[in-house]
Amino acid sequence: MRKDVRILLVGEPKVGKTSLIMTLVSEEFPAVVPYRAEEITIPADVTPERVPTHIVDYSEAEQTDEQLYQEISKANVICIVYSVNNKKSIEKVRELDHTTYYLCSPFTVCVCFRVPLILVGNKSDLVEHSSMETVLPIMNKYTEIETCVECSAKNLKNISELFYYAQKAVLHPTGPLYCPEKKE
Numbered sequence: 001m002r003k004d005v006r007i008l009l010v011g012e013p014k015v016g017k018t019s020l021i022m023t024l025v026s027e028e029f030p031a032v033v034p035y036r037a038e039e040i041t042i043p044a045d046v047t048p049e050r051v052p053t054h055i056v057d058y059s060e061a062e063q064t065d066e067q068l069y070q071e072i073s074k075a076n077v078i079c080i081v082y083s084v085n086n087k088k089s090i091e092k093v094r095e096l097d098h099t100t101y102y103l104c105s106p107f108t109v110c111v112c113f114r115v116p117l118i119l120v121g122n123k124s125d126l127v128e129h130s131s132m133e134t135v136l137p138i139m140n141k142y143t144e145i146e147t148c149v150e151c152s153a154k155n156l157k158n159i160s161e162l163f164y165y166a167q168k169a170v171l172h173p174t175g176p177l178y179c180p181e182k183k184e
């Protein structure tokens, strides 16, 4: 049995990483958030899979690339957050396709460490249409991507589901490239 799960949220500034974490914890959308949430630990008995779960935030404003890579190497699963109403943040996910970016991005590091990834489209309250069309080709290309989910911190939509999928990706991995021996 695995003793705990470490979930890291990454993504462009302002896509709502910190808001997602704070909303999960307080069950309401915070009006104001810091750049980076403190690491939180959810006790085993309140998680769906009964495993203590650490949730770790990332903020470009407060952390260096070096610190980001360290966190990536410690994570068991990484949520790549984009904002469904922000083309640029979706483009960043799309750029998984572009070798130049791919070679020097955190995503490369994820792929190297064989950490399962989850694509998270936040702020679904702001749009009518779904971003799935854009991200599906990326999902199909990278087996490290376990699943994708659209959610809204503001409407509390799919928040607990998102963290459940992340937990599940670690405890019940499906990706053929995932190599459990590598991460304890």
Ligand code: GTP
Binding pocket: 011, 012, 013, 014, 015, 016, 017, 018, 019, 020, 030, 031, 033, 034, 035, 036, 058, 059, 060, 061, 122, 123, 124, 125, 126, 151, 152, 153, 154, 155
């Ligand atoms: P950095 O720490 O700068 O990387 O940003 P972040 O990704 O942590 O984003 P943050 O949680 O600070 O949210 C950025 C802005 O988006 C804030 O004004 C939030 O209130 C807003 N926001 C976050 N989630 C949602 C959402 O689901 N819907 C809407 N409408 N706004 C949101």
Ligand code: MG
Binding pocket: 017, 018, 019, 034, 035, 036, 037, 057, 058, 059
């Ligand atoms: Mg933040």
